[in-house]
Amino acid sequence: MQMLMPEPQIFVERTLALIKPDVVDKEEEIEDCILRSGFLILQKRKLQLSPEQCSNFYADQYGKVFFPNLTAYMSSGPLVAMVLARHCAVSYWKELLGPSNSVRAKRTHPHSLRAIYGTDDLRNALHGSLSISTAEREIQFMFPEVILEPIPAGQRARDYLNLYVKPTLLAGLTALCKEKPADPMTWLADWLIEHNPNKPRLQHHITEEEHQ
Numbered sequence: 001m002q003m004l005m006p007e008p009q010i011f012v013e014r015t016l017a018l019i020k021p022d023v024v025d026k027e028e029e030i031e032d033c034i035l036r037s038g039f040l041i042l043q044k045r046k047l048q049l050s051p052e053q054c055s056n057f058y059a060d061q062y063g064k065v066f067f068p069n070l071t072a073y074m075s076s077g078p079l080v081a082m083v084l085a086r087h088c089a090v091s092y093w094k095e096l097l098g099p100s101n102s103v104r105a106k107r108t109h110p111h112s113l114r115a116i117y118g119t120d121d122l123r124n125a126l127h128g129s130l131s132i133s134t135a136e137r138e139i140q141f142m143f144p145e146v147i148l149e150p151i152p153a154g155q156r157a158r159d160y161l162n163l164y165v166k167p168t169l170l171a172g173l174t175a176l177c178k179e180k181p182a183d184p185m186t187w188l189a190d191w192l193i194e195h196n197p198n199k200p201r202l203q204h205h206i207t208e209e210e211h212q
Contacts, residue, residue: 013089014042018127021077023117030113030126034084037096043083043143051075057141069122081142090135092136093128100124168197 007179019027024046024191032046033043049057054071061067062103102124104116117125129135139146172191181187 003041008021011084012040013087013132014083014085014139015089015093015129015135016127016142017082017084017093018142019080019082020074020123020125020127021079022073022123024078026117027080030117031082033096033113034082037092038092038196039084039086039089041082042085043139043146044080045143046078046080047142048078049075057138073122077159082174083139083143083146090132094130095127098126164197166193168192171195 017191019030023030031041051071054074055062055067058070058074061070074190085091093178096110096113098114100114101121102114102118103120105112105118105124109115113126114124120124169192172188175191176184176188179187
């Protein structure tokens with residue numbers, strides 16, 4: 001049975017970042033730190049959520065003791081929402097944020113963003129998605145116009161690599177061994193660009209009028 005696979009695409013992991021109302025004035029500093037940490041900012045907007053919108057965003061926290069204070073805090077002023085992208089964006093962003101309790105972050109992760117900008121467990125300055133699936137839901141909430149590409153995982157990801165990535169890479173490494181260039185990394189990069197099976201191709205049909 002022939003396996004049906006999606007058209008080759010480049011997938012970059014994304015996560016949602018929120019600069020919370022009490023540190024919006026530090027937006028430029030925080031963005032600079034984000035960019036220096038290897039993230040791209042794909043989308044950005046400043047908005048103010050109503051208490052009802054905050055309740056919907058934090059629906060998984062509903063019923064917990066801190067929930068009313070959380071929604072009041074998050075709706076107390078404007079915030080900045082950003083879609084961040086890089087390899088392993090979710091885990092790297094969580095690492096940069098540090099523990100959710102800013103007091104503990106100051107003790108155990110003093111260089112983390114929550115240690116630097118946060119105040120306590122509630123006012124911890126920044127938000128990050130907990131997982132890839134959570135990131136997709138939260139990005140869709142803050143940026144409803146964004147179209148999210150599904151990121152392959154498990155067997156689907158292995159099938160994708162075997163079908164589209166490994167054959168080209170193997171051919172490139174074989175050619176590299178035969179060529180033995182002085183700068184193998186640059187040579188291989190150029191070879192992969194030249195032999196990229198997903199390289200856009202212009203299809204231009206010359207009409208009789210154009211030919212004349």
